[in-house]
Amino acid sequence: MLAGLMMLAGGCQSYERKPLDMDAMRAAWLARSPWNQTVREFAARLEQAESGTGGTTTGFDPSDGLTLAEAEAVTLVFNPNLRRARLEANVTRATAAHAGLWQDPVLGVDLERIVSGASGGGGNAWVAGSTIGITIPISGRLEAEKARAGASFGAELDRVVAKEWATRSALRELWIEWSAACVRVEVTEDVIARLGEVASLADKQGQAGSISRIDARLFRVELAGREADLIAATARAKELELQVRAMLGLAPQTSLTLVASVVFDARTTQIDALRTQLDSFNPELIAVRAEYEVAEQSVRTEVRKQYPDLVIGPGYASDEGDSRVLLGLSLPIPLWNRNQQGIAEATARREVARGRFETTYEHLTSMLAIAFTRFEAGKAQRELIERVVVPLADEQEADVRKVAALGRVDALLLLGSLNTKYSAKIRLIDARASESIMAVRLDELMGPPSASTTPMISLVPISPAPTTSVDAIAHVSTTH
Numbered sequence: 001m002l003a004g005l006m007m008l009a010g011g012c013q014s015y016e017r018k019p020l021d022m023d024a025m026r027a028a029w030l031a032r033s034p035w036n037q038t039v040r041e042f043a044a045r046l047e048q049a050e051s052g053t054g055g056t057t058t059g060f061d062p063s064d065g066l067t068l069a070e071a072e073a074v075t076l077v078f079n080p081n082l083r084r085a086r087l088e089a090n091v092t093r094a095t096a097a098h099a100g101l102w103q104d105p106v107l108g109v110d111l112e113r114i115v116s117g118a119s120g121g122g123g124n125a126w127v128a129g130s131t132i133g134i135t136i137p138i139s140g141r142l143e144a145e146k147a148r149a150g151a152s153f154g155a156e157l158d159r160v161v162a163k164e165w166a167t168r169s170a171l172r173e174l175w176i177e178w179s180a181a182c183v184r185v186e187v188t189e190d191v192i193a194r195l196g197e198v199a200s201l202a203d204k205q206g207q208a209g210s211i212s213r214i215d216a217r218l219f220r221v222e223l224a225g226r227e228a229d230l231i232a233a234t235a236r237a238k239e240l241e242l243q244v245r246a247m248l249g250l251a252p253q254t255s256l257t258l259v260a261s262v263v264f265d266a267r268t269t270q271i272d273a274l275r276t277q278l279d280s281f282n283p284e285l286i287a288v289r290a291e292y293e294v295a296e297q298s299v300r301t302e303v304r305k306q307y308p309d310l311v312i313g314p315g316y317a318s319d320e321g322d323s324r325v326l327l328g329l330s331l332p333i334p335l336w337n338r339n340q341q342g343i344a345e346a347t348a349r350r351e352v353a354r355g356r357f358e359t360t361y362e363h364l365t366s367m368l369a370i371a372f373t374r375f376e377a378g379k380a381q382r383e384l385i386e387r388v389v390v391p392l393a394d395e396q397e398a399d400v401r402k403v404a405a406l407g408r409v410d411a412l413l414l415l416g417s418l419n420t421k422y423s424a425k426i427r428l429i430d431a432r433a434s435e436s437i438m439a440v441r442l443d444e445l446m447g448p449p450s451a452s453t454t455p456m457i458s459l460v461p462i463s464p465a466p467t468t469s470v471d472a473i474a475h476v477s478t479t480h
Helices: 002-011 022-031 037-051 068-078 080-097 141-208 213-248 271-281 283-305 340-405 411-446
Strands: 106-113 126-136 310-319 322-330 458-461 473-476
Touching: 037 068, 068 080, 068 141, 068 213, 080 141, 106 310, 126 322, 141 213, 141 283, 141 411, 213 411, 271 283, 271 340, 271 411, 283 340, 340 411
Parallel strands: none
Antiparallel strands: 106 126, 126 310, 310 322, 458 473
């Protein structure tokens, strides 16, 4: 007993409290920046992996402004949802690392006192014995548990990969939306400047009696309205920029210049190639397939549990000074229970996983058809506006300004031409943004670019908590 207790005390872990530190957390958050060495190193690895090159890369340089491609690397490192997903992956990693361990031996002590008989009135009337029970896993259950835990960790990594890719796509859409808002601000500022010039001209001609005061007032009313629009557009652009910073995992006050870009080109727009890429590389589909493998391993584990493990119990006893060696054997008989409930539940969950894979594939295929249709429509609309509407609006506005310069101002015509040009530019911005967002969704459905057939690079924290001001991360390439 003493030896067993000493072994127990030496092998068990001790509890150590680890309270939350709000000040340290806030300081670490404020210290994050794209210039962090961890971000730079990961950006280089990401560029090498997705370009298929093994040489040194120098594309990441946020000093001249953070582009969308550079922002994706920052997001993969600092995004709050991804950091939490990687911490959650550590749970299944811990389970996999310690799965399939033998059960601890059981120490038993028996004390018996003879109260009647030959020794009842004296002598050593106590019988003492001790045994240690050891479970021998002959059923194969431990191997099955190891396989299931490994499959669960692999599925969790695939799920993290899918979240990484979905986060990159969400950042791209948000970046395009923010960039379009910035361009709208620029267009609104331009039309305000033009309205200001025309309103000044109209005031002069109104004072000269060339046009009525009512017509001249129209330009001031329109100018005030556009100035109000500019306030709203500027606020919207600022709000979207703050959303981008939040997705990057950076504090709002971080000194950073973002480079706007409305244009995004999909890697391919051929529907057959898109379907092939979706079938082979879509991260969501890969994750659901991995979850089905977990269900398979669960059925295997539950089936193995119906077979018994052997329990042996060697021991030692003393009876009236006589030493005895004991050996006990026990083997459960799978007669009535046979783990029927566990097997039935695991089998049902496997069918659920199969149905999830089938419905996920159907949903993704339908989303691909919808995204492709919208992309084609957006592209056609953008080309028409770019080729016909904007040039005609520019030509109309130029002709009206020439006439106005000669002193013959038609207030409604001039105002209408300015509004037409403004509306054409806004429609072009919206069409370009819509086309780019659909291109992002096509890329999302295809899956991440890679030089091999493995899923995209995944980041998993080395420890459950940051060890420095930046989350400690390790590079893991999932090949399952």
